[in-house]
Amino acid sequence: MDTRSKNSLNVRRLLSAAVLCVCAAVMLAFYPTFEKAGREEAEEVYEGAVYLSEMLSPVTRGNYVLYNEISRDEDESQIREELETSDFRRLEKYMDYSFFDDEGEALLESRSGVAGKLDGQPENTAYDIQISFSFDGVGVLGDIQVSSSYLDKEVQYQIEEALLHDQQSLEREWEAQEAWPMSMPVDVTAVYGMTRDNAESYLSSYVSAEAYGGAYVYAWGILESSSFAWVMMFLTLLAAAAGVLYRIFSGDRQEAVFRAPAELVCAAVLGLAAVMIWPAIMIWKTCSGELISSSGYANVDRILAYGLNFLVWLVIFAVIFWIGGCLREFFKAPVDYLKERSLLVRWVRWLLTGQKDFAGTVKEKASGVFRKTKGAVKKQYEALLHLDFRDRTNRLILKIVGINFVVILIISLFWGFGVWVLTIYSVLLFLFLRRYLDQVKQQYGQILKTTSTLAEGRLDIPIEGDAGIFAPVQEELVKIQSGFRKAVEREVKSERMKTDLVTNVSHDLKTPLTAIITYVDLLKNEEDEEKRREYIGILERKSQRLKVLIEDLFEISKATSRSVTLHFMDLDIIGLLKQVELEYDRDIKAADLHIRWSLPGEKVILKLDSQKAYRVFENLLVNITKYALPHTRVYIDVEETEQEAVIRMKNVSAAELDFDTEEITDRFVRGDASRNTEGSGLGLAIARSFTELMHGTLQISTEADLFRVEIRFPKP
Numbered sequence: 001m002d003t004r005s006k007n008s009l010n011v012r013r014l015l016s017a018a019v020l021c022v023c024a025a026v027m028l029a030f031y032p033t034f035e036k037a038g039r040e041e042a043e044e045v046y047e048g049a050v051y052l053s054e055m056l057s058p059v060t061r062g063n064y065v066l067y068n069e070i071s072r073d074e075d076e077s078q079i080r081e082e083l084e085t086s087d088f089r090r091l092e093k094y095m096d097y098s099f100f101d102d103e104g105e106a107l108l109e110s111r112s113g114v115a116g117k118l119d120g121q122p123e124n125t126a127y128d129i130q131i132s133f134s135f136d137g138v139g140v141l142g143d144i145q146v147s148s149s150y151l152d153k154e155v156q157y158q159i160e161e162a163l164l165h166d167q168q169s170l171e172r173e174w175e176a177q178e179a180w181p182m183s184m185p186v187d188v189t190a191v192y193g194m195t196r197d198n199a200e201s202y203l204s205s206y207v208s209a210e211a212y213g214g215a216y217v218y219a220w221g222i223l224e225s226s227s228f229a230w231v232m233m234f235l236t237l238l239a240a241a242a243g244v245l246y247r248i249f250s251g252d253r254q255e256a257v258f259r260a261p262a263e264l265v266c267a268a269v270l271g272l273a274a275v276m277i278w279p280a281i282m283i284w285k286t287c288s289g290e291l292i293s294s295s296g297y298a299n300v301d302r303i304l305a306y307g308l309n310f311l312v313w314l315v316i317f318a319v320i321f322w323i324g325g326c327l328r329e330f331f332k333a334p335v336d337y338l339k340e341r342s343l344l345v346r347w348v349r350w351l352l353t354g355q356k357d358f359a360g361t362v363k364e365k366a367s368g369v370f371r372k373t374k375g376a377v378k379k380q381y382e383a384l385l386h387l388d389f390r391d392r393t394n395r396l397i398l399k400i401v402g403i404n405f406v407v408i409l410i411i412s413l414f415w416g417f418g419v420w421v422l423t424i425y426s427v428l429l430f431l432f433l434r435r436y437l438d439q440v441k442q443q444y445g446q447i448l449k450t451t452s453t454l455a456e457g458r459l460d461i462p463i464e465g466d467a468g469i470f471a472p473v474q475e476e477l478v479k480i481q482s483g484f485r486k487a488v489e490r491e492v493k494s495e496r497m498k499t500d501l502v503t504n505v506s507h508d509l510k511t512p513l514t515a516i517i518t519y520v521d522l523l524k525n526e527e528d529e530e531k532r533r534e535y536i537g538i539l540e541r542k543s544q545r546l547k548v549l550i551e552d553l554f555e556i557s558k559a560t561s562r563s564v565t566l567h568f569m570d571l572d573i574i575g576l577l578k579q580v581e582l583e584y585d586r587d588i589k590a591a592d593l594h595i596r597w598s599l600p601g602e603k604v605i606l607k608l609d610s611q612k613a614y615r616v617f618e619n620l621l622v623n624i625t626k627y628a629l630p631h632t633r634v635y636i637d638v639e640e641t642e643q644e645a646v647i648r649m650k651n652v653s654a655a656e657l658d659f660d661t662e663e664i665t666d667r668f669v670r671g672d673a674s675r676n677t678e679g680s681g682l683g684l685a686i687a688r689s690f691t692e693l694m695h696g697t698l699q700i701s702t703e704a705d706l707f708r709v710e711i712r713f714p715k716p
Contacts, residue, residue, distance in 0.1 A: 020242070020314055024313035031283060031309075037228065056131065058090075060166045062097075095198065135186060144160050144167075219280035260322075268323055282309060512545045523539070564612070570605050591628060595633070596636070606716065691713075
């Protein structure tokens, strides 16, 4: 995909996400309207006989409690306990009651003077609802009468039937026990009265006490309200249209997410319609403050509740958006859409055309979906196994927390079944974490084995294998192994150099010293004056040779120990090179060498120690006169840049260059391995040490018989 197409896709996705967020925000903005409409609808529903009978059902149990207060057949504490555990205690606060014997005498009143008010029809009393229960001499309920000044006859009859059913259920419940917990009312009539204001007040408290049932009724009221219907219809059309437009502007680009089977799209439509009661319940509980009330801070709970609502509506409208995108092909070509996307149509075609080919296609597509799902899960799992803790982990933590939040959010939508879904999720999470930690433990064991190998000094064993989240540690261990190996190699080299040092120093000191001793002995016994002068000349040369060797030893010793005192000054290296050439002009001519210069047009000034710089160039030029092939040219180039000055020297060697260029600048290493030429093997070592002390670098390279030296000094 080119950059332009990718940018266009990102813009479409961003606009679609914005539309879905607007839809969710609009739903939240209409919550007060939905709450008001739901309350009005629910109150109309609660005025029906079904809910009135449910509301008044505790009076059937109250008959037994109040009768036992009159008869004192049961212990008072047991009566109080039954009253405390019964819903009648809540209902008792909103009504008056009185018990009469078979002669019409009042046996019990809820308060003084109530009996006279309850003895009559509701239209003639202060009570808008009256209920009377008549029990015969053996405790059998003979009659139930409900009368009301504002409920019609049909509703009154339905309430009577419901209360009779409640009485029969109570009797069956107690008959199933070994003994009845309360005495049966005998030869009494119980009359209850309730004003309309008290009935409506109790209705509100009853609905609030019915945590699930009340919310369910109000949720149905929200769903049946016209405001919710119009808003939901408009936003559904908006989200679906956004999905269709997204597919239209995508052109021929087919995204797999919109190629779902038609049956799955239909299932999504039916599923949304079936579960809309849950978002409606969520609306009611959010408005009433019951959805989240655990933090102890009302504002925090409200923000969390509305945040959760926003995410739920975002998911719902995203599903609608997806449905619209999937159905775009249906609007474009219905027949082709059903042929290609409907599993039922394809199954029928399979029956008609060929079962085998279709089965293979279905199997192949199912395998493809399984492979993609497995690959996605495996990719995330591998990402967890290969965490790099050196990087910032905030994004990773947010990703894990976000995934867990989405899973728990989906689980919470199952309400009553959420506990079972959460149990399954917890089991799967346990299995996942156990496998993950087992692999982390295995990776840790591999790293531990590697460290043990290094601790034992086995540096030649390669460090390999997938270390997972410990990969950065493994990389550092590889570096440590490489560093240890180099350190060992350096130590071995140093030991070898110490041995060579003793051998070479002994040889180079012993040779002139032996000659001096020999010629001194000869000089003692020699009487020929000419031979004595010859011996004295040899002794002078050998002593000078010994002096130079000892001076070189002191120089290299001080240079390598960094105990040399340097006096930096502005120095023209071109003039210095010319001076060195002039000093050794005789040796250069004796070696029949011809120097070719390549110099800049002006002076090259550097901050150097003049004596040490002179010694560097002197040693290099002496080395050339000793080992260069006679009758050849020597090239000396000086190049100046803004950051540094570079001096290059090149010559053709008389002997084959078979030495290691890294070791030639070590102490007592000579290009002439047979040590036939005169020299200490310290010249290049001193040159390199002095160059490094003056913050420069000296590098030697060879190509066939061509010997090259390159010196770099930084400019001040």
